[in-house]
Amino acid sequence: MTSATRKPPGDGHRASPGSGGIGRGTVYLFAVATGLCVANLYYCQPLLDAIADGLRVSRSTTALLVTFTQLGYAAALVLVLPLGDLADRRRLIPGMAALTAAALAVTASASSAPVLLAAAVVTGAGATTAQVLVPLAAALADDDTRGKVVGTVMSGLLLGILVARTVAGYLAQLGGWRTVYATAAAVMLVLAAVLWWRLPAVPRATTLRYPALLASAVRIVREEPVLRFRALLGALGFAVFSVLWTALTFLLSGAPYHYSPGTIGLFGLLGAVGALAAGAAGRVADRGGAGRFTTLTTALLAVSWLPLVLGAHHVVALAAGIVLLDLAVQGLHVTNQSQIYRLRPDARSRITSVYMTAYFAGGAAGSALTPPAYERAGWTGVSVLGASLGAAAFLAWVAHGRSLRRHQR
Known part of the structure; x- marks a missing residue:
């Protein structure tokens, strides 16, 4: 080096x-x-x-x-x-x-x-x-x-x-x-x-001692609105992701599919497309397009559930919905990271800690909400839950943009 x-x-x-x-x-x-x-x-x-x-x-x-x-x-x-x-x-x-x-x-x-x-x-x-x-x-x-x-x-x-x-x-x-x-x-x-x-x-x-280091992470959350908002978007995105993958086995193992565990596992390979979105999101962010890409990915978090709800009976629609949702989640995740890492060069690990803790909490919440939704309303209930969380992310982003424009006038 x-x-x-x-x-x-x-x-x-x-x-x-x-x-x-x-x-x-x-x-x-x-x-x-x-x-x-x-x-x-x-x-x-x-x-x-x-x-x-x-x-x-x-x-x-x-x-x-x-x-x-x-x-x-x-x-x-x-x-x-x-x-x-x-x-x-x-x-x-x-x-x-x-x-x-x-x-x-x-x-x-x-x-x-x-x-x-x-x-x-x-x-x-x-x-x-x-x-x-x-x-x-x-x-x-x-x-x-x-x-x-x-x-x-x-x-x-x-x-x-x-x-x-x-x-x-x-x-x-x-x-x-x-x-x-x-x-x-x-x-x-x-x-x-x-x-x-x-x-x-x-x-x-940093030269902070460990207790002060942990306390400073809380202070960074208070002082950095971009971090707070991107953590919220990340949590909602991973919640949507968890809703899908928590319920997918329930759907594919029952009627009308009755797939074996091995076949169900192959559906995970559709998520490889999300890796392509990660690279694209990073390049778009470097060119100043993070805002437009966030609009696209948050909208897809909700829209992808249109083919997914049809996936209860049509495997092609299900596969298309999985690809769209993974593209949205991973693209949004990398866009979020590209923005929060611009904030404080001396605190990137603490910023990652805050963001990933929120991200992980969102995923846990999505996983917890899914079984009751499936028990009460089947795959349709899961789709409504996932689409609602995706719509919440999109509406939060739209409201955030309007707030920024008001403050800039």
Whole structure:
């Protein structure tokens, strides 16, 4: 790496990908790394029955594996992610990856449910390594290419989410569920070594002590209206996303489809189109088109439910709706990030912590609201719920634009 990468973010010198700052190879490394880190959240989902049989515990016990992993992730978003502004990220990121590798190794050798669940909490916390990498990529990029860099890294993250379940299923078929976690542990250990070798040395963004660091995140929320609003849009977008993917299995496993779990899993591959939206959103934001792209994506959050509601009986309409919704959610997500990373170069990890906590809360709310909606009104009820949340995002954006125009007069 050249000396340009060793200058602190915010000093006025950041090179674009392929120039002196963050090279194209490093951008792709970040994309792969974020995908591998976040994949650890999702390996367990297709393995719950196999784990229950292997440990001779109930299905309800192994279902807690998902919950504990998500709890670890949520706690780390609040308590660990802000350290990206305080700690030496060249040490912090590989260290988190190595700790995740250890937790995955414990999972692979676990002989009891308590050990498995304890390791799940650490694994979930370690998955936030991806969220430390994203603001670091934003810090290393210059203002003209930051959106493109963030979009590329987010494409890797999204592909990691999509591929994780498929990879876990195939590895489990080959060698059992423990093979999945042993392989993931080895991959994360190699990743930790590569990141230690390749990450540029970036000085700490702040000298605040840890308690003051956490308190400052609350102050940033109060002082940055753009962050508050983009966090709201992100929460609504991920809520819509969660409504769809929480209810989709209910729809496809029942009449008229009666699809097998393997066939249902293939629908997740439609979400790969969302990775294309991530890159496009970043490039549009770099050209000053974030506002127009936000209008488009928030409108699609609601409009995509028109083909989705028809998907109760028409699989082509269902597939089209999934593609449209994923394009909207991922495009909006990257646009939001491109805007919030312009706010405070010295606080990007804390800004990410605030935004992703709201994002995660929105997803949890969407998941919680979906089963009652499906029980009361079936797929139509789910579609009304999803479209209403999407319309709320669009109307909030329209109202926000009108408010800005009034203040500018």
